[in-house]
Amino acid sequence: MSNGDPKCELCHGRGALDLPPDENGIPRTQRCECVLIRDVVRNVERGWKKLIRAPVLNGPSPLTENEAKDLWVTASMGMLQTHLRHVAVRMGPDWGFKVVTDSDLMVAWLANASMKGERIFDPEAQAPVSQEVMTLVDLMDPPELLIIRLGVKSARNAAMNEVFLEALTHRAHAGKPTWIVDSPQQPLGEGHLCWSYAVSEFLVNWTRVNLGVSPEEFLANSFTPASDLSLTPTGNGANTGGTKRVTVPGIETPTTKDRWSKKKQ
Numbered sequence: 001m002s003n004g005d006p007k008c009e010l011c012h013g014r015g016a017l018d019l020p021p022d023e024n025g026i027p028r029t030q031r032c033e034c035v036l037i038r039d040v041v042r043n044v045e046r047g048w049k050k051l052i053r054a055p056v057l058n059g060p061s062p063l064t065e066n067e068a069k070d071l072w073v074t075a076s077m078g079m080l081q082t083h084l085r086h087v088a089v090r091m092g093p094d095w096g097f098k099v100v101t102d103s104d105l106m107v108a109w110l111a112n113a114s115m116k117g118e119r120i121f122d123p124e125a126q127a128p129v130s131q132e133v134m135t136l137v138d139l140m141d142p143p144e145l146l147i148i149r150l151g152v153k154s155a156r157n158a159a160m161n162e163v164f165l166e167a168l169t170h171r172a173h174a175g176k177p178t179w180i181v182d183s184p185q186q187p188l189g190e191g192h193l194c195w196s197y198a199v200s201e202f203l204v205n206w207t208r209v210n211l212g213v214s215p216e217e218f219l220a221n222s223f224t225p226a227s228d229l230s231l232t233p234t235g236n237g238a239n240t241g242g243t244k245r246v247t248v249p250g251i252e253t254p255t256t257k258d259r260w261s262k263k264k265q
């Protein structure tokens with residue numbers, strides 16, 4: 001167990017709190033709040049850099065409870081970050097989510113191709129491909145939930161939709177959930193670099209979620225602001241393995257319209 005904050009009044013720097021022994025008399029501990037907050041922040045940053053700095057969502061998110069399902073999300077970058085942050089801080093320090101882009105998939109696929117000595121026709125791959133670049137399988141296999149942001153790849157590559165489909169098929173075969181995220185400006189449809197008839201066929205039964213482009217629009221259409229944002233610890237999944245939903249005091253603060261407005265460009 002990692003060290004806690006020496007000034008913490010709960011654990012005095014130990015980082016752990018004792019729980020009553022289990023039924024076999026084995027002593028148990030759980031992460032102290034001070035460690036939990038730090039570990040959750042680290043995990044959110046691991047999944048997507050700077051995600052922790054996204055504005056706090058003032059209300060529930062339709063992404064919640066869908067962590068184990070395939071989802072087709074349409075959202076602006078800002079709305080995706082706000083909603084994903086909301087989910088990630090509640091899923092706790094051990095949630096294995098990872099956000100990648102269609103461009104990352106392509107780079108990983110190109111790395112495979114280059115290792116096999118194939119000629120590469122991709123303007124974004126003019127620089128030599130490093131052997132350290134992850135292969136497509138390295139990228140797709142580990143995450144508990146893989147989130148693929150579409151529309152980041154800009155240079156045309158005829159293989160993009162095939163690589164995307166390969167990623168989706170691979171995840172489905174492994175029995176692992178995937179969220180794909182397109183934007184209102186660049187919907188996944190005809191003309192999109194990732195689109196093909198085969199892709200649209202694959203996605204035909206996926207649940208779709210529209211988060212819109214701005215908090216105001218989202219709140220106006222979907223939810224009324226929650227009044228129960230007081231967060232108290234309710235068992236934080238320490239020493240139990242696996243992912244548990246948590247509430248993390250200190251990470252979430254009540255938001256106001258002002259906070260949203262400040263964030264808008």
Ligand SMILES: [Zn+2]
Nearest residue numbers: 008011032034
């Ligand atoms: Zn502590």
